[in-house]
Amino acid sequence: MAYKQHFIEWFSGKQLPSYWTQVGAGSNSMVNEADGGVEVVASSAEGFISFNNIKPFSSTASVLIGVSQRVTSNGHRIGFLSSNTIDNLNDAYMQDWSTNTYKLLRTGDGSASSDMNTTVAVDTSFHTYKLEMTSSAIKLNVGGTLEADKTSNRPVSSANLQPFTGGYSNTSRTRYMECYNT
């Protein structure tokens, strides 16, 4: 079987690699702390880093693994997008929003989005998130445990995806990301 697209990012160095693009209002920088990774500041509304609409990952056969942390109030989001905008589009991501009770999986099919709660309370700790895109469901693992298995409002099969991490009027940190087609 031919090797499929596989991407790994350590978020360690003097600055973010240039294959990432800052989208929306905000900024990013490497954190000068042990285990700090990259910090993405969404100064108002949406702010995140992405591949700037270069989308090598399948909406029906791919995986994203991220190690990230919500630092401040409002929302941290990490996952897959089909464009450089969020919601009511073809997308799938973990959201940790400070005023919610639980972390959730949000997915969109191009016209509508919906949420499925996990059992993991929102917090400001680093967690490992694993998002699995299949032809029948989208699964979110948190810390190695399956927390959401969602079949509604999934991206259409023709929608290719790019990874992103960031937030909404929020600061977040990410120290690992891996994406691959299955």
Add this chain to the structure above:
Amino acid sequence: MTKSIYDQLNASGTVAKQRVVETFSGDALDTDRWNLAHSIGNDSNSPNGMSDSVDGGWYLTTHSSNSSYYSILNFNGKRQYNPISSAWIAVTRNHTTTNTAHYAGLHENSYFMISASGNETKYRLSTRNDTEGTGNTDTSINSDTNWHTWKGETDGTTVTLHGDGVLEASRTGYIPSTATGTLEPFFQVYSTSGGTAKTSSIRYMECYNT
């Protein structure tokens, strides 16, 4: 079934700590990740680049006309590695064994690193605690011009150095501590006597918190 690299590096359910893997392969150094600095002069005074040879990695040469001159590769002060719970692996080569210094490891003002210094006959584990002092422990490996795999690790009590897979040196004194601050990867070549350029090469570096 496609397996993740994450699952091969981390036990199930654990949250991965900071790690970086650099393979020094391509048409140029990754200058988003790395900062190349010189004690004087600039890149044109200090030839460097990817080697156009099998297993050549990346090389760095000092200025030819100055002693006590060095060039260093680092993260420009982004210190993401734990001074009491981290490890580094580097595959390096010193091209000369006289009047040169060849360093690799994790550092800031404190460090734990492999060193081939001046005209020392053996590679050494060198450590520094910025508030206490500096120490060196010889390995059994002669200072030479061959490629070697070095692995340094600290648990905050003992720093160990493996050379080519064998435990070669341990140190408990003058090692980095929480008080001396976090660390960044580095690779350095130093000319300890003027008039002759000194070259070192590196083809792999991995650093991670444990």
